[in-house]
Amino acid sequence: MWQNWALSLYNKIFGKFPGTGSSETAGKSWAEFFIESVIRVFGFSTIGFVLLIFLFLLKEGLPALWEVAPGNLFGTRWYPTFNMFGTLPLILGSAYVTIAAIVIALPLGVTTAVFVREVAPQWAREILKPLIEVLAGIPSVVLGFFGMHVIAPMLRSALGVPTGLSAFTGAVILAYMSLPTIISVAEDALDSVPKSYRDAALAMGATRWQTIWRVTVPAARSGVAMAVMLGMGRAIGETMAVMMVTGNAARMPLSAGSLFMPVRTMTATVAAEMGEVANGSVHYHTLFGIGIILFILTFMINILAASAIFKKQRKGGLR
Amino acid sequence: MEILSYSRDKKCRPSAFRLRFASFAVCLVLFIGIGVLCGCGKSKPQDVTGSASGAGTIENKGSDTLVNLALAWAEEYMEVHSNVSISVTGGGSGTGIAAMINGTVSIANASREMSPEEIRAATDCGIEPVGFVVAYDAIAVVVSLSNPLERLTFRQISDIYTGKIINWAQVGGENRPIVLLSRESNSGTHVYFLENVIRMGNYRSKLLFSPDTLLMPSSEGISSEIRQNPNAIGYDGLGYVTEDQKVIAVSKDDNGPFVVPSAKTVKDRSYPIARPLYMYTAGRPAGQMKDYIEWILNGGQTLVAKLGFVPL
Numbered sequence: 228m229w230q231n232w233a234l235s236l237y238n239k240i241f242g243k244f245p246g247t248g249s250s251e252t253a254g255k256s257w258a259e260f261f262i263e264s265v266i267r268v269f270g271f272s273t274i275g276f277v278l279l280i281f282l283f284l285l286k287e288g289l290p291a292l293w294e295v296a297p298g299n300l301f302g303t304r305w306y307p308t309f310n311m312f313g314t315l316p317l318i319l320g321s322a323y324v325t326i327a328a329i330v331i332a333l334p335l336g337v338t339t340a341v342f343v344r345e346v347a348p349q350w351a352r353e354i355l356k357p358l359i360e361v362l363a364g365i366p367s368v369v370l371g372f373f374g375m376h377v378i379a380p381m382l383r384s385a386l387g388v389p390t391g392l393s394a395f396t397g398a399v400i401l402a403y404m405s406l407p408t409i410i411s412v413a414e415d416a417l418d419s420v421p422k423s424y425r426d427a428a429l430a431m432g433a434t435r436w437q438t439i440w441r442v443t444v445p446a447a448r449s450g451v452a453m454a455v456m457l458g459m460g461r462a463i464g465e466t467m468a469v470m471m472v473t474g475n476a477a478r479m480p481l482s483a484g485s486l487f488m489p490v491r492t493m494t495a496t497v498a499a500e501m502g503e504v505a506n507g508s509v510h511y512h513t514l515f516g517i518g519i520i521l522f523i524l525t526f527m528i529n530i531l532a533a534s535a536i537f538k539k540q541r542k543g544g545l546r
Numbered sequence: 547m548e549i550l551s552y553s554r555d556k557k558c559r560p561s562a563f564r565l566r567f568a569s570f571a572v573c574l575v576l577f578i579g580i581g582v583l584c585g586c587g588k589s590k591p592q593d594v595t596g597s598a599s600g601a602g603t604i605e606n607k608g609s610d611t612l613v614n615l616a617l618a619w620a621e622e623y624m625e626v627h628s629n630v631s632i633s634v635t636g637g638g639s640g641t642g643i644a645a646m647i648n649g650t651v652s653i654a655n656a657s658r659e660m661s662p663e664e665i666r667a668a669t670d671c672g673i674e675p676v677g678f679v680v681a682y683d684a685i686a687v688v689v690s691l692s693n694p695l696e697r698l699t700f701r702q703i704s705d706i707y708t709g710k711i712i713n714w715a716q717v718g719g720e721n722r723p724i725v726l727l728s729r730e731s732n733s734g735t736h737v738y739f740l741e742n743v744i745r746m747g748n749y750r751s752k753l754l755f756s757p758d759t760l761l762m763p764s765s766e767g768i769s770s771e772i773r774q775n776p777n778a779i780g781y782d783g784l785g786y787v788t789e790d791q792k793v794i795a796v797s798k799d800d801n802g803p804f805v806v807p808s809a810k811t812v813k814d815r816s817y818p819i820a821r822p823l824y825m826y827t828a829g830r831p832a833g834q835m836k837d838y839i840e841w842i843l844n845g846g847q848t849l850v851a852k853l854g855f856v857p858l
Contacts, residue, residue: 306754308731316757375767380774389723389777392760471767474760475730489760499730499763 284522288515295513305477305491307500307510314517316477320394320490321521323480324473325463327398328405332462333455335402336409337444340454343410344417345439356414363407371471374400379472388487392474395486400468405458412457416450417443449535456532460525463494470495493517602834607635608642608655611683611738612823616655618849619842630834646828647671652835654826657683673828680842682856684784684812684820685739688768688791692776695719697795697804700818704744706779709756714777726759727768727780739781743819781819784812785854812856823855 291300295312302313343355378399379391420443428438444451474489477496482488497514504511606616613636620632639656646654647668660668660675668675687703689695698706698717705711706724715721729736736755745751762768765786772780772791780791784807787793795804798818811817831839843858850857 304757306731308737309754375770379771383775390725390760390771390775392771470763475762476758476760478757489758491761495763499761 281522284515284519288512288517288519291509291512291516294509300513300516303479305496307504307513310509312509312513313477314493314513314520316479317491317493317496317517318520319480320473320477321463321492321494321524323485323490324394324397324401324469324492325459327394327486328401328462329455329459331398332402332405332409332458336406336454336458337413337451339406340410340413340417340451341439341444344414345443346435359407359410362403365404367404367465367468368471370400370404371468374468374472386487390474390489392472392489393487394473394480394490397469397473397490397492398486400472401462401465404465404468405461408461409454409458412454413447413451416447416454419450420446453532453535456528456535460528460532463528464521464525466494466498470498475499493521497521602630604630604632604653604835604838605635605651606632606653606655606825607637607645607651608653609639609657609823610636611657612655612680612825615681615823615850615853615855616825618853619846622846622849623838623841627834627837630838632838643675643826646675646826647673649673649828652827653839656824656826657821659824660826668828674830675826675828676830677824677826678839678843679822679858680825681823681847681850681858682812682820683823684807684817684856685735685743685781686784686787686807687779687781687794687796687819688772688787689779689794690772690774690776691790691792693719693792695794697797699797699800700743700746701800703796704746704753707744707755707759708753709758720776722777724779725771725775725777726756727771727778728755728759728761729765729768729782730761730763731755735781735783738821739819743781783854784856785851809856813858820856 291312299310299312301315302311303315304311304313305316339359343352343359347355374396375392379393379396381391382388382393382396382399383391424442424446425438428442429435433441469492473492473495475491475495476489477491478488480486480488480490497517500510501514504514604620606620613634616634620634624630624632634655639654639658642651642654643656643660643664645651647664649671656677660677665675687698693714695714695718702711702717706717707726707728709726711717712724713721714724728739731737740753740755741747741749744755745753760771762771762780765782768780768782769786769788769791772778793806795806796818797804803816805811805817807817807820812820825839825842827835827839830836847857
């Protein structure tokens, strides 16, 4: 009985068990079976690794919940040397920088995508597209260095703020880093809008601008939303550049003008402190706890992005 | 950061890692050893002093401030004396001194003098600790070159860093907001500055850095911000201060004397944010260990400035 059950389960996961196939194709099917299994194992291992990483995060991070009093853990002061583990300024800091980055990057990214896909002549598109992809290849530490030495001093003197190492500088750098993602995904979305839509709009007497703004972009909005989500996922997880330009002061970014004051993000905190922390200490567990929060946030953002894709597919595609 | 600046010297990097690894194992054994003995005197330190041939192991443990310097010394010394192996571990001055009293290490690194209790514990065990000042560590308070301010008292620095004073005009400067820069809170310099300057050496004080303090991950972060921002104030090891920063004269008392840190003022102890760094041995060192300590006090001093400390 159980053999049958095991066999059917096996067949379900790995395809048909080779012994049960017809005898003349046995040689061939063994090779096929082998290759298929390898591919399957590779495919499933990705999920396995993510699960293992999450389990590891939980194992190392959850003890923080009972080692640190809740009032302390969600307090407003982060000073681990003196057992103050308030993660609120860090969570708000990450949220602040990420949202500001998206607010900057969204109009820039979408308009660039519209220009590249809808307005630019063929030769300009052929130059622009690879250039935008090159943008994605710039190492974040280089951008961080650039931000620290060029953008921060520039913003300080231009805006008359006390220091250029602020949430805004971080947001500008992050916007720049998430632009390539937003542009290429949004451009793909615009690309998949059927030509008949544009033709119909133009035939109705719409101008080119009206066609783009009222027909093409709305038709591609789920793709644009996905672009923004992916850009956001890129921004919230970014570490090095953010650590170099945001000033890393764990203050609550609630007062007016906080945008132009320093903040400390979750990623920068983990990166700056993990190297020196005693293995297994309360501080160590709290840093992993921050890792859990980051993991869940990026996971949720990716799910939202994925649901945008699936929605588009259910409609049967727009092409 | 200390680790980073140290590994700049590429050629000694692999051995540094090997050393750390070895010292890790040694550390583990030591901990177990301490736990079992939990007293003193029964075990003798690995006797390098007796072997006239000069071959042997020197164990070196203690202050985290000193650990990179001690590592650099050990590596340079071992390059010339290939028959000696020196292992260096951190853990803090107290840990190192306790290990020396228990007889598990031959040299204790300390960023402070031994306390009377520690000396009594050592003599109870029949050990006469001998201290050597091996280098000085000074912390300079720096501002931008365009800041007209020349001097500050401890009280003013404390008020600035705790957020009580937020404008340079309150300490006799221009009407500008103050931007606070500090090293990350896990740096030894950060803790030393907090305890000795912000809390002014008062151990009951609960003062902390203001939450508005910018915690820079590196000395380079501090110097680049100081260089271009006239609002900024920062502090760092004297060895990390570059030409394009202005070093502030500091006074421990409210009305002077104000002293600028330099090799001279650090050595005559008139500069208040400085401390000698020590190595303690159990009894007068002899043989290989004597040679090592003597080399540190003479030939090894060239490394001191390189690592950001003040040589003897």
